[in-house]
């Protein structure tokens with residue numbers, strides 16, 4: 001497989017933001033499903049959600065009545081969509097980059113990191129994790145969920161830009177995680193439980209499976 005030189009896409013964050021803005025402007029309002037698998041741990045807690053998108057996970061978090069939630073995204077269109085959907089006194093939508101949020105140190109009880117790190121290159125994933133460690137309280141928890149290696153979407157591929165990372169046809173970066181790499185990425189944290197869920201093969205084809213990796217990580 002051909003690996004493209006990411007130097008060609010030096011301003012890739014700018015590109016990524018524009019692409020997400022376009023996607024949300026064109027289709028974002030249609031994606032209304034709600035995240036179903038959150039553990040019941042949010043009540044009265046201070047939450048940070050990374051990459052809020054159109055709010056399908058935010059909606060599920062709010063059902064559990066957190067004390068306060070800050071939800072961030074680099075896309076102004078995503079922030080606009082979620083702001084329109086969720087008007088609550090304790091809910092703050094902000095346009096920020098996960099690499100450097102400028103939010104208060106040791107502030108949050110829980111960080112929700114669902115399907116966002118896959119959209120970053122390796123060095124940016126590492127920066128995002130350093131930032132999570134900075135803003136999370138001692139004893140606080142990160143809930144992580146994303147695509148695992150061998151998920152069927154990996155087979156659809158695209159251009160390879162780094163190991164396990166593709167540039168999809170729509171221009172979005174998409175990474176597929178291995179268990180070992182997750183252990184390494186969060187190695188500075190005190191404790192970590194990883195789970196991998198594999199669906200039944202689709203159309204009875206053994207290689208067509210959905211494979212999702214999730215983790216509960218404690219500071």
Ligand SMILES: C[S@@+](CC[C@H](N)C(=O)[O-])C[C@H]1O[C@@H](n2cnc3c(N)ncnc32)[C@H](O)[C@@H]1O
Pocket residue numbers: 016020035050051052053054055056057058072073074075078096097098099113114115116119120
């Ligand atoms: C797949 S969507 C999010 C899904 C959402 N977390 C959920 O569970 O419904 C990924 C989101 O991450 C945002 N994003 C990508 N790179 C980001 C970055 N560096 N900082 C903040 N948000 C980013 C995109 O704009 C997009 O809204």
